[in-house]
Amino acid sequence: MNVKESSNFILHAKSNEFYWEGDGQLSIKTFSNGKALYKTDRGFFAVEENRYLLLNEGPYTIGIEEKQDVESFCMFFGDGFAEEVFRTMDTSTNDLLTDPYKKAEPLYFFERTYEMSPSLAGQINTLKRHHKQLDANWHEEQFHRIIQILISEQLTTVREVESIQALRKSTRVELYQRVTTAHEYIRAFFTEPLQLADIAKVSYLSPNHLLRTYAQVFGLTPHQHISALRIEKAKKLLANFDLNMTDIAFEIGFLNSVSFSKMFKQHMGMSPLHYRKKVILDKKYD
The missing domain is CATH 1.10.10 (Arc Repressor Mutant, subunit A)
Incomplete structure (x- = not known):
């Protein structure tokens, strides 16, 4: 993959095991039915369903290792594409008319995973459903819409920085x-x-x-964030009735089921076993 690729393109694939290392262009990564782990010079990024990873051009590695196939849908933006779109959003109409081909300033995005907003999710799902059937002009329009959403949503990140x-x-x-x-x-x-x-x-x-x-x-503090993530994963695992409490405790990072039960009850107001029974009843009367 060439960092200076001039065109926008899509990679859509399924795999339960995958590894790649190299240079990539500005891109967003989305996954369903599992997760992927990325590493860049800024750190590690786990990308799961309902979130996306935004990466600037540069080197990275990706690894997937799951029991089932993970579906990836990644969009890559050509060199200068985001800059040109941002220029049309940030420049007055008069200046755009006076100098429509002025070279845009380099644009930098904050590299991290983000929760998928409804507007971005809708646009990506539309592209995902139809990208193999419709023509190049339609594809180009979708890329313009998606990069506009990404640029607009960076304003929220700017407010966090401020x-x-x-x-x-x-x-x-x-x-x-x-x-x-x-x-x-x-x-x-x-x-x-x-x-x-x-x-x-x-x-x-x-x-x-x-x-x-x-x-x-x-x-929230790092400890509170870790606890919240563990609770969310535990709730999903408790819906799998083939797993016992010890299995679930190990899966989310506890050495024994007692510590897990104590933490779960502290946050949820009920024991893991009570929560599982509630899940069973909810399914029964759904």
């Missing part, structure tokens, strides 16, 4: 990038026995500095 307490903009941007490195590391490895010192080391911040900034940006 919420960080630092005088200089460059300092706020650097802090945000480091704390999101920690955030993505937690998302990728929350089932492992993560320690605050390890997370801080990955983000090149002191533990105390990480705690303060993390809570500022995300509204």
Whole structure:
């Protein structure tokens, strides 16, 4: 894959095992029925259903290792495409008419995983359903719509950056990038026995500095984020009646079912067993 590829294109595939390493262009990665793990020079990114990974051009690796086939749908944007679209969104009509072919300034996106918004999900699903049937002009229009949504949604990220307490903009941007490195590391490895010192080391911040900034940006501490992710995964696993409590405890990073049950009850107000019974009743009367 060529970093300076001039065209937009799609990669749509299914696999339960996959590995690739190389240079890629500006792109968004989406997956269903499983997850993929990416690594760039900024850290690790786990991409699951209902989220997408936004990467600038540059080197990365991807790995998929699941029991079932994972469906990937990734969109790659040609060199200069995002910049030109942004210029038409950010420049006055008069200036666009005066100099319609002026070279756009380089555009940088914040690399991280994002929750899929309804507008982006709808646009991607439309492209996913029809990309093999319709013509090149239709494809190009979809890419324009998708990059416009991505650029607009970056404004939310800019507001998160501005919420960080630092005088200089460059300092706020650097802090945000480091704390999101920690955030993505937690998302990728929350089932492992993560320690605050390890997370801080990955983000090149002191533990105390990480705690303060993390809570500022995300509204919760790293420990609270780990617990929330574990609870969400536990709820999904509890719906699989073939798994016992020990299996589930190991799957989400606990050494025994007692610790798991204590944590689950603390957050959910009921034991895992009680929650499973509730799931059974809900299915029975659904």
